[in-house]
Amino acid sequence: ESRYRYIPFILNLVDTSGFPAGDDDTVTVSNANAIAGARVDLPIFFKNQCDLSEASLMLSWATEYLTLDSVTTSTGRLVDFDWTIYIANDSNFVSLYASGEGTIPSGYGEFAVLHYTVAADAPEGDYEISIYGGFASPWFVINCGNDDHEVEPWFFSGFIMVEAAPTFTCGYVVDPEGDPIDGATVEFWSAFPTAGPEAATASAA
Numbered sequence: 001e002s003r004y005r006y007i008p009f010i011l012n013l014v015d016t017s018g019f020p021a022g023d024d025d026t027v028t029v030s031n032a033n034a035i036a037g038a039r040v041d042l043p044i045f046f047k048n049q050c051d052l053s054e055a056s057l058m059l060s061w062a063t064e065y066l067t068l069d070s071v072t073t074s075t076g077r078l079v080d081f082d083w084t085i086y087i088a089n090d091s092n093f094v095s096l097y098a099s100g101e102g103t104i105p106s107g108y109g110e111f112a113v114l115h116y117t118v119a120a121d122a123p124e125g126d127y128e129i130s131i132y133g134g135f136a137s138p139w140f141v142i143n144c145g146n147d148d149h150e151v152e153p154w155f156f157s158g159f160i161m162v163e164a165a166p167t168f169t170c171g172y173v174v175d176p177e178g179d180p181i182d183g184a185t186v187e188f189w190s191a192f193p194t195a196g197p198e199a200a201t202a203s204a205a
Helices: none
Strands: 026-029 032-036 039-048 051-060 064-072 082-088 092-103 105-119 125-131 139-143 148-151 154-156 158-163 183-191 197-202
Touching: 032 051, 039 051, 039 158, 051 105, 064 082, 064 092, 092 105, 105 158
Parallel strands: 026 154, 032 158
Antiparallel strands: 026 039, 039 105, 051 092, 051 125, 051 139, 064 105, 082 092, 125 158, 139 148, 183 197
16 A cells, blocks of 8 residues: 555746736736635735825626635735725626825735635636726826826736646535634545545645
8 A cells, every 4th residue: 555645735826927028017816726616815916116005906707606705905015005895796896996195115016815715516617817897907096206197007817727626625614604614624434434434634724
């Protein structure tokens, strides 16, 4: 019997090869691999060429197999800004707006992180996260030393790439209220309750 244990893992990759050269403002949604039933974190990154005081972004996904559970803004460059976030899963849409009394200087970093759940019956394929309606461009309010003015940054779509996972099970354990339980013991039985568990692991919330 082999003593090797194979542990599946998922890497979130960001393709930076399409970034325009120079000092252009950009908004880039990451790519992520997933399997049906998994939770996926999808960071959004941005670059501003001058001091920034406002930012707006509207995104959509043309599939019912993705559910946006929440958005994290506390780890990005705009952590001190005031945020207005509207999630509409019935329309596959999210609106993100951030503004501050002050500004942040030019730079590159995280804008926000989208937390999706992939439906358990989602077929294999690439699910695009793009600008809402294909035309609602993101915009920044920046100041390059004179007056505030609005600009439309270059936008790069991201994809959640759902792949088949025939050799392992992905999921999480929840309590009766539906809240994930971190560290719960999970056993896999081929003939419950007579044969005994074939494997056991611990869940992560």
